[in-house]
Amino acid sequence: MSDMGSVAIEKYRNNNYRNNFLHEVEAHVEGGEWVKMCMQCGVCAGSCPLGPHWAHPPQEIFMMIRAGKREEVLTSDSMWMCTSCYNCIVRCPRGLPITHIMHGLAHYAHRLGLAPEKQPTREFAKLFWDNITKNGRANELKMGLSLYFKDGFGSGVKEAMKNKALGQAMMKTKRMNPMEFFGGHGVKDKSGLHAMLAKAREIEDAKFEQGK
Amino acid sequence: MADEKLPVEKFPIEKKVGAYICKGCGLGERLEGAQLTMIAERDAKAHIVREHDFLCSEEGVKMIQDDIDNEGVNCVAICACSRRAKTEAFRFEGVAMSRGNLREGVIWVRPDTDEARETTEEMAADYVRMAVWETKFMSPPVGNEEAACQRDILVVGGGVSGLTAALETARAGYPVTLVEKTGQLGGKAGQAWKAVPDRAPYKDPVDTGVAELITACEADDNITIHLNATLTKTAGAPGRFEADISVESGTTVTARFGAIVQASGYEDFDANKLSGLGYGKTPDVVTQQELEALARAAGGGPIKRPSDGKEVKSVAFIQCAGQRSNKEGLLSYCSGHCCATSIKQAMYFKDQNPDIDTNVLYRDLRTPGAGGEDFYRSGQEKGVTFTKACVDGVEVAGDGLKVKFEDLILDQDSEENVDLVVLAVGQVPNSGVNIDAVPLEAEEGSEEGIEAKPAEVHVPLESILNLDYRQGPDLPQLVDGFTDSHFICFPYETRRTGIYATGPVRRPMDIISAREDATGAALKAIQAVENAAVGRAAHPRSGDLSFPQFRKEGCTQCKRCTVECPFGAINEEDGYPQFNESRCRRCGTCMGACPVRVISFENYSVDTVGQQLKNIDIPDEFDEKPRILVLACENDAYPALDMAGMNNIEYSAFARIIPVRCLGSVNLIWITDALNSGYDGIILMGCQKGENYQCHFVRGSEMAYQRMSKVDDTLQSLSLEPERVATYEVAITDIERAPQLINEMAETIERIGMSPFKF
Numbered sequence A: 001m002s003d004m005g006s007v008a009i010e011k012y013r014n015n016n017y018r019n020n021f022l023h024e025v026e027a028h029v030e031g032g033e034w035v036k037m038c039m040q041c042g043v044c045a046g047s048c049p050l051g052p053h054w055a056h057p058p059q060e061i062f063m064m065i066r067a068g069k070r071e072e073v074l075t076s077d078s079m080w081m082c083t084s085c086y087n088c089i090v091r092c093p094r095g096l097p098i099t100h101i102m103h104g105l106a107h108y109a110h111r112l113g114l115a116p117e118k119q120p121t122r123e124f125a126k127l128f129w130d131n132i133t134k135n136g137r138a139n140e141l142k143m144g145l146s147l148y149f150k151d152g153f154g155s156g157v158k159e160a161m162k163n164k165a166l167g168q169a170m171m172k173t174k175r176m177n178p179m180e181f182f183g184g185h186g187v188k189d190k191s192g193l194h195a196m197l198a199k200a201r202e203i204e205d206a207k208f209e210q211g212k
Numbered sequence B: 001m002a003d004e005k006l007p008v009e010k011f012p013i014e015k016k017v018g019a020y021i022c023k024g025c026g027l028g029e030r031l032e033g034a035q036l037t038m039i040a041e042r043d044a045k046a047h048i049v050r051e052h053d054f055l056c057s058e059e060g061v062k063m064i065q066d067d068i069d070n071e072g073v074n075c076v077a078i079c080a081c082s083r084r085a086k087t088e089a090f091r092f093e094g095v096a097m098s099r100g101n102l103r104e105g106v107i108w109v110r111p112d113t114d115e116a117r118e119t120t121e122e123m124a125a126d127y128v129r130m131a132v133w134e135t136k137f138m139s140p141p142v143g144n145e146e147a148a149c150q151r152d153i154l155v156v157g158g159g160v161s162g163l164t165a166a167l168e169t170a171r172a173g174y175p176v177t178l179v180e181k182t183g184q185l186g187g188k189a190g191q192a193w194k195a196v197p198d199r200a201p202y203k204d205p206v207d208t209g210v211a212e213l214i215t216a217c218e219a220d221d222n223i224t225i226h227l228n229a230t231l232t233k234t235a236g237a238p239g240r241f242e243a244d245i246s247v248e249s250g251t252t253v254t255a256r257f258g259a260i261v262q263a264s265g266y267e268d269f270d271a272n273k274l275s276g277l278g279y280g281k282t283p284d285v286v287t288q289q290e291l292e293a294l295a296r297a298a299g300g301g302p303i304k305r306p307s308d309g310k311e312v313k314s315v316a317f318i319q320c321a322g323q324r325s326n327k328e329g330l331l332s333y334c335s336g337h338c339c340a341t342s343i344k345q346a347m348y349f350k351d352q353n354p355d356i357d358t359n360v361l362y363r364d365l366r367t368p369g370a371g372g373e374d375f376y377r378s379g380q381e382k383g384v385t386f387t388k389a390c391v392d393g394v395e396v397a398g399d400g401l402k403v404k405f406e407d408l409i410l411d412q413d414s415e416e417n418v419d420l421v422v423l424a425v426g427q428v429p430n431s432g433v434n435i436d437a438v439p440l441e442a443e444e445g446s447e448e449g450i451e452a453k454p455a456e457v458h459v460p461l462e463s464i465l466n467l468d469y470r471q472g473p474d475l476p477q478l479v480d481g482f483t484d485s486h487f488i489c490f491p492y493e494t495r496r497t498g499i500y501a502t503g504p505v506r507r508p509m510d511i512i513s514a515r516e517d518a519t520g521a522a523l524k525a526i527q528a529v530e531n532a533a534v535g536r537a538a539h540p541r542s543g544d545l546s547f548p549q550f551r552k553e554g555c556t557q558c559k560r561c562t563v564e565c566p567f568g569a570i571n572e573e574d575g576y577p578q579f580n581e582s583r584c585r586r587c588g589t590c591m592g593a594c595p596v597r598v599i600s601f602e603n604y605s606v607d608t609v610g611q612q613l614k615n616i617d618i619p620d621e622f623d624e625k626p627r628i629l630v631l632a633c634e635n636d637a638y639p640a641l642d643m644a645g646m647n648n649i650e651y652s653a654f655a656r657i658i659p660v661r662c663l664g665s666v667n668l669i670w671i672t673d674a675l676n677s678g679y680d681g682i683i684l685m686g687c688q689k690g691e692n693y694q695c696h697f698v699r700g701s702e703m704a705y706q707r708m709s710k711v712d713d714t715l716q717s718l719s720l721e722p723e724r725v726a727t728y729e730v731a732i733t734d735i736e737r738a739p740q741l742i743n744e745m746a747e748t749i750e751r752i753g754m755s756p757f758k759f
Ligand code: SF4
Pocket: A037, A038, A039, A040, A041, A042, A043, A044, A045, A058, A059, A062, A091, A092, A093, A094, A095, A096, A098
């Protein structure tokens, strides 16, 4: 997919305060056509509970897009910080679907291979995707373990011990089954599911190639 | 001229006073009616005194009218509620009338307790005395019977404002003469390619409508147009202005007008002062007005840059160029229209070719007006980029221009290469000569001299009106060259009655606002004509028929009245003041200014107030009952005190309040007399003065402050404490503060002791 990134780069040359990158975002990012409508009031930046932890709050991201700062936006970890609380959407006086644009940007950056490699949200998302697409059902036990052990065995044991009480409580209330460790439950027609997902990806990629 | 005449005694010398004491609204329960009747009869010597349970009822009013018709009562003293209440009921023709404020001014501000009863009664008794003595010294205003009525209206300036004013006036049936300095109608807006939309959906630039306006004016039989013409002299007053118009052929036409609309417009701020933004260094940096010319030349096709005729592919708009700045030589204000204008001009490019990059560099984007926000949004939809930025400069770079700026959202230094830069320079009003910058000759001569303002004329300007007024040839200005008006209450009234400034000469504005503004000015001009015909005053004493009269024999030719009149109503003839009644707004500032007290109105004079303060009962020193005289402006302070009454906010029973037309009408003799006759404290309440003035007569309150600074000498010569006289700025909303100021004075007197001047 990295070649797709370079194709796009070629198509949308980075240029100060030119509309090139804006047009790229409009073409490829969910809700991208809204970016130009931001009036820079800063309400979203002030409303976001994660605000203090972002390098660039949504308001700034939108301005960066308009200023043509392609590299900085797409490699940023900012939009990955969104927790989908929808505060900003509710409050934006211009009605921008900010949350969706944040996820759209993150997704686009990911597809282009520009998203920050070790970004925790991104890693979690990948783990979750692999977990749920394997059998068509989420495997809570494996999900938890793969998350704990993502940085190696030593830290994994530490993380697992830290959350021991939580794990036991979940088992007691039948929220998590220890037997899941051995395969776990799933949908009936797994190969059908995998075929479906492959077809969906094919369609997506084709769309992406043509610009949306 | 008609107004020269001396006061004619039309009112019978024989005065018969009827005093009427109301017992309604709780007055009967709280006050001793019989006692007040006795005071009116014995102390104040009213000829007829009657009590009534409900004076403003049909029956009560009839009782008064019967006395007027059958008993020959010609001076009426109504002792009931405030003069601001029941004005419809108490309206009697041909008689003088005063009001004793027993309700808002006495029972509503005093507690209903046994201890308070005595002082409350004394308060009421004084207001009865004051009302009777006041009316004795009044006569009903008859108006000027020789008032002139010329119905023609002169419009100065043929831009959007002038054309609109002319058309509106003509369509209302008044003949109009329009004088335009240049050879072409339409003004600045006439040179624009398109205008900001004035109706929904506020999406695209629209036709300016100027051509239709010109056609309509030219086709109207009621409108006479002079091009390449100027005013060489304007004399007279509302109803009888006389203007010399120097016309194209070189001859002078003299004509009479009832009122004048000045729509002299604006000039662009001189962009040559903005060389940092590249203006003058390359033809590719243009002003908004210059871009309009480029757009007209393109006629809807691609706009080409001036230097080499290349089609513009990228353009930056720099907002607030030379505006909203505190730097010397730049404009301090916002011109209001330029953000929307830049959005419109960015659309010239985007509508023609959406691939052109348009960047509006703004500090604050302001799009006032109904459709402003929608139009901004439409600009965004069309892909105009808006960047909050502080522009550092524009340089010629290679084939184009480099704009350097600080991006205020991204908080970093940025730059952009463009083909064309457009500067949003501001509007500079075309208001003629700044008359306040030239010290008036009389000021050096007058002993109490009003401080002459330091001269601050930068460029010698030509006069627009060439007024033959003693006070100078053009309309007075407030700040930055815009004509002075009471911006909140009477925005159209200038300080020259019957002359209405409209359009950007009054405040910065766009075409849409100018059209509305000019329509308003047209209506005001018509009103001025009609007022002048019957001798009625304009705002704020609208409808008032009284006007100042002066006793020539007593006048010492000190010229104070001509200098202090905020409205330039008084000219000079053989050294004497010559009052132009239809220019006058009836504020009484001249009356307050006159050191020999020869100026008066029929129903308001040094005597009507002087008699009131003389007839207030002053208990002797050992009674421990001080007296506080409050002279309160009838526009703000007096209503505030009335409202305090309505809200039952108490104040000292020792206060006696006399409303005055304006603090400017307060003559120092009242203060001196009051101090000499044993008042313990004096409070003056007027409106806010200075640049953000609230004074309904613009300069009256300011004049009063200047005069009051002389009171310290009087106090010193009487060996009285300076705290005994206090002047305050009081707003109509000071419902709690105004009573508090009175109470503070009462406390001060308690601290410093009673006045030793009680006899
Ligand atoms: S709240 Fe909406 S309009 Fe305001 S800065 Fe955020 S995205 Fe822009």
